[in-house]
Amino acid sequence: MVQSTKFIWFDGKMVPWERANVHVLTHTLHYGLGIFEGIRCYNTDNGPAIFRLKSHTKRFLNSAHILNMKIPFSFDELYEATKETVKQNNLKECYIRPLGFIGYGDMGLYPQHNKIQVAIAAWPWGTYLGKEGIKNGIRVKVSSFTRNQIDSSMTKSKTCGNYVNSQLAKWEAIDAGYDEAILLDSEGYASEGSAECLFAVRDGIIYTPPFGTILEGITRSSVVKIAEDLGYRVKEDRLTRDQLYVSDELFLAGTAAEITPIRDLDGRTIGNGSRGEITEKIQLIYFDAVHGNKKEYRQWLDFV
Template sequence: MTLMNVPYSVEELNDAQVKLLQENELFEGAYIRPLVYLGYGVMGLYHKDAPVNVSISAWKWGAYLGEEGLKNGIRLKISSMTRGGNTSGMGKAKAVANYLNSQMAKYEAVEAGYDEALMRDDQGYIAEASGACFFMVEDGKLITPPNDNSLKSITQATVIDLANDMGIEVVRRRITREEVYICEECFLTGTAAEITPIKDVDARIIGCGSRGPITEKIQSAYFDVVAGKNEKYLKYLTYIN
C-alpha cells in the first residue's frame, strides 16, 4: 500500500509512453514526463479519498541548458536556498511540492546572471543542482556526493558505470563549497541536463574555463549509449518505430 495508489501497472505506463511517442512521431529525441496527481473531489489536507489520475506528456526539448552549454559550459551559482532536510518531509520523492525549493534556487541564480543553481544540504555540503546531479574532477578522480540529500538519478548511475568502464576512479563523498571552487573540472547530469559542463562557479573559473577533457570523454561516451552505439548498454534502451 502506497500513499497514492496508481491505477495502472508499470507495464501499462511503459506501453503508453511508447504509444505516445509513436502517435506524435517523436523519433528524433523527446522529453517524456509521466505525472501522477490527485484529482478533484476531496478538499483539505487529508488526501486518501481523492481520486488518483495519471498523465503522460512528451515534447521536443533541445539541450536543457542550451547547445552552447553542452560544448563550452554553463555558469553555476551556489544558491542561498538550502536543499530541504530529510527530516522536513520525503525529500527524495520526485514530488511536485519538492520542486518549489528547486524553482526558487533556479530563479535566484538566473536573475543573478547565471545559468543554473547548485544547492547545499542543511549541513553546508553540496547536494545537487536545481534539477541535476553534480560531479567534479580532482586528481583524475570523479567525485560525486552520496544521495543522502539528493534524488537518485539514472543518469548519475550511468555516468558512474561509464567512468568505471573507462578506468576512471569514482568516489562518493561529501563535497564542500571551497572544493568546488578549486576543482579541475565539474559537470551536471540528469535526464534533461544530460552531461553539461560547468565553466565557472560563483564567477570563479573552473579549470580551463570550458569543457574539460574528462568531462568531454564521459559526455561522448554517454551520447554513444543513448544513441545505441555501445553494445553493453543496449539492454537499457527501448526502441520506438
C-alpha cells in the same frame, strides 16, 4: 513554450492534446502532492529509443509509494503507455513527462476519496541548458536556498512540491546572471543542481555527493557506470563549497540537462574555464549510448 503534439495518454486513454485538462480545484494544484518523471527518447539507427524507461517507470512508482499514493496502473501498463505516447505522436526525439496527481474532490489535506490520475505527455525539447553550455560549459551559482532536507521532505521521491525549492534556487541564479544553481545541504555540503546531480573531478578521481539529500539520479548512475568502464575511480563523497572551487572539472548530469560542464562557479573559473577532458570523454560516450551507438549500453534503451 511547450511544443504541442497530438495526444496525451490520460488515465488509460489517448486524449487529444488540447483536451487533456483538469478542474481548477484539482487537489495537487493546491498542495503539491503529486509525482512526476522526466525521460528522454533519442533517435537511433533502429528507430526511437527511450533511455532507461524501466528505471524511470520504477522510480515513478517508487515516488508514489513513498508518498503513499496508490497509482491505479501497473508497471507494465505505464511502461507500454509511455512507448505508445511516443509512437502515437510520431516522435523520433522527445522529452516525456509522466505525472501522477490527486484529482478533483475533497479539498482538505486528507483527500481519501479523490481519484489518483496519471498523464503521460511527450513533446520535442532540445537541450535544457543550451548547446553552447554542453560544449563549453555553463556558469553556476551556489544558492542561498538550502536543499530540501530528509527530515522534512521525501527527497527520493520526485514530488511536484519539492520543486518549489528548485525553482527558488534556479530563479535566484538566473536573476543574478548565472545559468543554473547548486544547492547545499543543511550542513553546508554540496547537494545537487536544481534538477541535476553534481560531479567533480580532482586529480583524475571523480567525486559525486552521496544519496543524502539528492534524488537518485538515473543519469548519475549511467555516468558512474561509464566512468568506471573507462577505468576512472568514482568516489561518493561529501563535497564542500571550496572543494568545488578548486576542482579540475565540474559537471551536472540529469535527463533534461544531459551532461553539462560547469565553467564558472560563483565567479571562480573552474579548471581550464571550459569543458574538462574527463567530462568530455564521459559526455561523448553518454551521447553515443543514448543514440544506440554503444552496444555495451544497449540494455539501457527501450525501443518504441
